[in-house]
Amino acid sequence: MTEKGFDVQDFARGIHELLVLSSLQTGEKHGYQIALDLQADSNDLFRFKHGTLYPILHRLEGEGLIKGSWSKDGGRRKKVYSLTGKGRKHLSGETGRVQEIVSGLMRLLPAPSEVPA
Amino acid sequence: MTEKGFDVQDFARGIHELLVLSSLQTGEKHGYQIALDLQADSNDLFRFKHGTLYPILHRLEGEGLIKGSWSKDGGRRKKVYSLTGKGRKHLSGETGRVQEIVSGLMRLLPAPSEVPA
DNA sequence: CTCGATATATCGACACCCTATGTATGTGTC
DNA sequence: GACACATACATAGGGTGTCGATATATCGAG
Numbered sequence: 001m002t003e004k005g006f007d008v009q010d011f012a013r014g015i016h017e018l019l020v021l022s023s024l025q026t027g028e029k030h031g032y033q034i035a036l037d038l039q040a041d042s043n044d045l046f047r048f049k050h051g052t053l054y055p056i057l058h059r060l061e062g063e064g065l066i067k068g069s070w071s072k073d074g075g076r077r078k079k080v081y082s083l084t085g086k087g088r089k090h091l092s093g094e095t096g097r098v099q100e101i102v103s104g105l106m107r108l109l110p111a112p113s114e115v116p117a
Numbered sequence: 118m119t120e121k122g123f124d125v126q127d128f129a130r131g132i133h134e135l136l137v138l139s140s141l142q143t144g145e146k147h148g149y150q151i152a153l154d155l156q157a158d159s160n161d162l163f164r165f166k167h168g169t170l171y172p173i174l175h176r177l178e179g180e181g182l183i184k185g186s187w188s189k190d191g192g193r194r195k196k197v198y199s200l201t202g203k204g205r206k207h208l209s210g211e212t213g214r215v216q217e218i219v220s221g222l223m224r225l226l227p228a229p230s231e232v233p234a
Numbered sequence: 235c236t237c238g239a240t241a242t243a244t245c246g247a248c249a250c251c252c253t254a255t256g257t258a259t260g261t262g263t264c
Numbered sequence: 265g266a267c268a269c270a271t272a273c274a275t276a277g278g279g280t281g282t283c284g285a286t287a288t289a290t291c292g293a294g
Contacts, residue, residue, distance in 0.1 A: 124251085125250090126250080126251065126252090147241075147242090149242080150241095167241090168243090168244080168245090171243060171244085172243090174242095175243095193240070193241065194242075195240095196241085196242075
């Protein structure tokens with residue numbers, strides 16, 4: 001069993017990071033695109049603010065989970081990110097951990113009143 | 118459908134509050150007991166620090182979700198909390214919301230590699 | 235009587251997200 | 265050509281919450 005120690009703040013931060021990493025699974029993207037895709041794919045549930053997204057990108061890059069390279073699309077610069085091997089490993093590992101926590105959480109929370117539609 | 122925004126911080130805070138409320142479902146308890154029960158019931162996954170628990174209790178009481186009353190067990194004082202109707206309602210409502218977010222999250226995250234044991 | 239467990243409470247440090255602001259390019263419109 | 269708006273990246277400041285440390289007080293064990 002994965003050790004213990006659950007930290008709400010790490011968990012919350014992890015969700016954002018995992019979403020970004022997950023979004024890069026389908027191919028490399030630049031930041032702005034990640035935000036748009038995540039918002040669309042989640043049906044507007046997850047909306048990344050610029051002030052939230054870029055620091056996360058920098059953090060992930062600093063940790064070597066993603067790799068960014070500048071690209072010039074005409075005169076406009078874009079920083080295109082792609083998953084590293086480490087990032088892919090982190091994504092699957094942390095996803096498993098999230099599920100562990102979620103299932104632990106659901107065990108303690110009351111069962112949802114099975115209200116049909 | 119509950120649409121609208123998702124806030125990581127509210128979510129994280131909500132988890133703690135929900136766990137406390139859920140623990141009170143089985144009957145009234147005092148703070149210290151809640152922490153012990155939650156830790157035991159979650160198999161050591163969730164551990165509440167004193168500096169975290171008591172502010173939560175005060176917040177929940179201030180919002181009228183729980184009701185506390187002092188009890189003297191010999192000379193040692195305990196503040197025993199119980200769920201209010203409002204608290205019970207909040208618990209089921211927010212639990213539903215958490216599940217909504219969790220399922221949205223799981224849709225975006227990669228499927229767990231079904232690794233046996 | 236000293237140590238540790240029980241029981242509650244508060245404060246300062248730290249981390250993080252969010253709002254606002256700034257820079258710069260591309261496009262559409264008049 | 266001038267202007268507004270979308271694209272695209274970046275950072276600083278404010279607010280909020282958890283965590284560790286500290287304090288008070290009672291009770292049982294050695």
